[in-house]
Amino acid sequence: ARRRLAGWGRCARLRGGRAVLSPPMSHKSSSGSVVIAIDAGTTGVRAFVVDASGTPVARCYREFTQHFPRPGWVEHDPIEIWDTTVAVLAEAMALVGRPVAVIGITDQRETVVAWD
Numbered sequence: 099a100r101r102r103l104a105g106w107g108r109c110a111r112l113r114g115g116r117a118v119l120s121p122p123m124s125h126k127s128s129s130g131s132v133v134i135a136i137d138a139g140t141t142g143v144r145a146f147v148v149d150a151s152g153t154p155v156a157r158c159y160r161e162f163t164q165h166f167p168r169p170g171w172v173e174h175d176p177i178e179i180w181d182t183t184v185a186v187l188a189e190a191m192a193l194v195g196r197p198v199a200v201i202g203i204t205d206q207r208e209t210v211v212a213w214d
Contacts, residue, residue, distance in 0.1 A: 131199035138205040145190035158189045
């Protein structure tokens, strides 16, 4: 069942289908822990959740603002990326309601943030 969240987010609980994991993970029970993958991309952040057998159980996505200070340039607010990541992760965890065994993250390779 897909639902629209406040702001620009989308979440879905998944039924059926199967993710391909390598190496295969053993299935303990339907109430066991889950694995969450976070993808912080160029235009938004998504979380994808699978159970111990590799079956997809949920996904969430939110966009963040694109800033174009001059032609050919794009900038992002790092605090907005962080806040969006935290929101997507919280939504995904609330949707599945199971303990999290591990979280993996991938992000934009070309992004640089300088902290003072």
